[in-house]
Amino acid sequence: MAEIRHALTMKREDDFAAWYQEVITAADMAEESGVRGCMVIKPWGYGIWERMQRLLDDRIKATGHDNAYFPIFIPLSNFEREAEHVEGFAKEMAVVTHHRLIAGKDGGLVPDPEAKLEEPLVVRPTSETIIGDAMARWVQSWRDLPLKLNQWANVVRWEMRTRMFLRTSEFLWQEGHTAHGDEAEAREHTLRMLEVYRAFAEEDLSLPVVAGEKPENERFPGAVETWSIEAMMQDGKALQAGTSHYLGENFARASGIQYQDREGKQTYCHTTSWGVSTRMVGGVIMTHGDDDGLRVPPAIAPHQVVILPMLRDKPEDQALIDYCEVLRAALAEKCALNERVRVLLDTRPGKAAAKRWDWVRKGAPVVIEVGGRDMENGVISLLRRDALWNVENGKPAFATPTREEAAETIPAMLEEMQTVLHAEAKERREANITRGVASVEEVEAFYSTDEKYPGWVEVQWSKPTGEALEQVVERLKALKLTIRNVPVGSAAPDGACIFTGQPAAERILLAKAY
């Protein structure tokens, strides 16, 4: 076993946070914008988000939702209607107070006092209240239900501490909003969309997730129930990767979403909302990245195969490009994961070896290099991003199939990689969930060892509420832990609550979290 010289400076095991930042820079995904808390999403990062959008949008449309678009500005008074909602969001909103600038005393621009808005406008942190207004107009009769909408949009939540993709003042997301005639249907829909998220995460992002209900203290402001999918990052922390809320009649009453039922009675709707954001890109990085950079699951890779002819700025380059173009064209005709293979022939200036490592750091699933000798022999040199190194000699594990073999085998290789990344992440997660921890002291001991990335623990609790729950939350907070969720499909509880000693009501997952 030879030593491997990895493509990144930082290693996950040394400093996970610094490694995360290095991946983002090395893979050229995003950067600070200079505007407080806002990032610039660069082409490779945005390309991954576009792929996620396309795949999730298909799933959202397949479950009967239409996309629509609602104003970015929400009148302040809208927020005053739902008490918990405003309590949850008022602390972190961007407020528009003027609609014009004029020259100030020192020659610079200042907001024009003459152009002060009568009612300030809030830049949407989420759209329940403004979409609720529209639903109140659109829903009249039971025939108008269910009303199933989705919006792709930017939202703003003023964050004090930001981290790229994970927590930024502006972020991109989809927010689904539905109105139903009764509670049962709305609750069922909340879970259906949770399942859409679970399938999207596992199948499209190769991201194993735990679906479950959030405890009361972690509910969306104004929700009756909040469900989440939780993913384990390679440092053992949890990332909430998507949420689905059953909102009861709360927002329907606040916005007046009523319908005439089959008996002619005016009835409040039951609503749901659910969202997934660019935060998911951070989850992909922290799940699939390695010490050589990002590894993008093929389903969401903007380019699945990158072909690099080893150009020398000489006339014979053209023959090499032509040789590569035949492979590019052959691959572009093939299908993998139900779509045409996305293949890039990269002929930009630069040395092939430098470009190879750029694409490795970016996480392109398959990188192909072709030099003059390869061409003479009718072969290509192929690197699989999920099996980059020959551990025997510490060198990149190039395979050298013929050009025709490559065209034939790469589609299946991409599909396999999609599965391999999922299996690898799932195995790691399972190895890092510790079950049967039976007291708060044990929990404390578990998180006090030298182990750097201890993972999650499953405990049983009596599901306390109110004051009793607050005490639990405070005890966990002292350990920097939070309750992630109550996993769907857990084994039945069979012991005592580790907090109250009472008979346990359910199993919950505890973890440090992003």
Add this chain to the structure above:
Amino acid sequence: MAEIRHALTMKREDDFAAWYQEVITAADMAEESGVRGCMVIKPWGYGIWERMQRLLDDRIKATGHDNAYFPIFIPLSNFEREAEHVEGFAKEMAVVTHHRLIAGKDGGLVPDPEAKLEEPLVVRPTSETIIGDAMARWVQSWRDLPLKLNQWANVVRWEMRTRMFLRTSEFLWQEGHTAHGDEAEAREHTLRMLEVYRAFAEEDLSLPVVAGEKPENERFPGAVETWSIEAMMQDGKALQAGTSHYLGENFARASGIQYQDREGKQTYCHTTSWGVSTRMVGGVIMTHGDDDGLRVPPAIAPHQVVILPMLRDKPEDQALIDYCEVLRAALAEKCALNERVRVLLDTRPGKAAAKRWDWVRKGAPVVIEVGGRDMENGVISLLRRDALWNVENGKPAFATPTREEAAETIPAMLEEMQTVLHAEAKERREANITRGVASVEEVEAFYSTDEKYPGWVEVQWSKPTGEALEQVVERLKALKLTIRNVPVGSAAPDGACIFTGQPAAERILLAKAY
């Protein structure tokens, strides 16, 4: 010839503005949001925009651009750098001054004085300055050029008088931004993107447009040259449907976008920007709509074919649905305009005739009705939206092909409709451009007749600048006219300038405009 009872109340020839509003309502495309100047884009309107996005995005990517995302907030000081730019935009921007709300004296929410921003943030009206900052970081050497970016985003320009899709305070658009090593390449790219817009408008939207350069007074604030595509609406007014700007070194100098050239010298880039917005949806309505509602060109129709079984809420409905499903499945396998046919089997509650007129007003290209008798005879009843009426008897012009014939012929029918709508609009435009108008008095007389929708006139001018141009603009303003553009490929000038009497330098189009 029998009288036709059209599906709308308003007719184009009676009151075009009221007709436009009625189409938007009747086709269920958008509505006022209650937030000043902002509209809600409803599913059918947004679905059309999504189709436009998909097709234009493909064209933008095919010309070598990558999508990226930049912050919605722009520090006020960014705007102070480019003098003309700030002059052009400062009057109509939404300004964020606070980042938190607190309870006010009367219990309502107010911006928290403790959370006042040190530097106000502007909600982007366009992104030259913030993308310029990024370009300055990303461009170092000639190897980094050209840098070709595009962004899909919402932007805000505070408008006093708004009209749905055409002028709203918030709108959706794409904005392309590129940096080049020299002037020639940047100018060439400005025209290449103008051509992308022209082809997109003509081929995808069936919208005939005139591409040309805007006069100096209509330039984008900060641009050296602005080019546009102009479309003629059915009331003879012009709609600027897309613009492409050559920005010279203006923004490069303001943002410091410099590169080291092949000789090692630091050199300013030449930049371009270009955009198309949701305004284009308004252009589609005013070009293709008729007195029965919207007609959506098949390439951008969310559903190209809508199948309506005449359900009676009885057990035999299922056989009818099954009969329709066979057609739906057969059509969904076919291709038209290089994509799978988009077909909807609409089984929602409601009477078939009412649903038929809903889809006619929405402008679905092909509406199919199937009743029990149709099923018995193995046929379907088909309406083409571009040939809706039998003018002999004043009734809807149903065709009744067999189900199999329908599946075979509809793809070609959709492609034909795409062409028919374009030809119809182009013929109308050509008939409404009056050439050879040789004096300002003739222009005045032309627009003073009783003719309701007089169209455009082509005149010749000497291309005055500065003060002399301002006088021309004022004279035209008195007639409510503007110079649209200098059409590419016009005949050479051969007369005198109608304004100055000097030898003409070029031909220009005059029109009333949106």
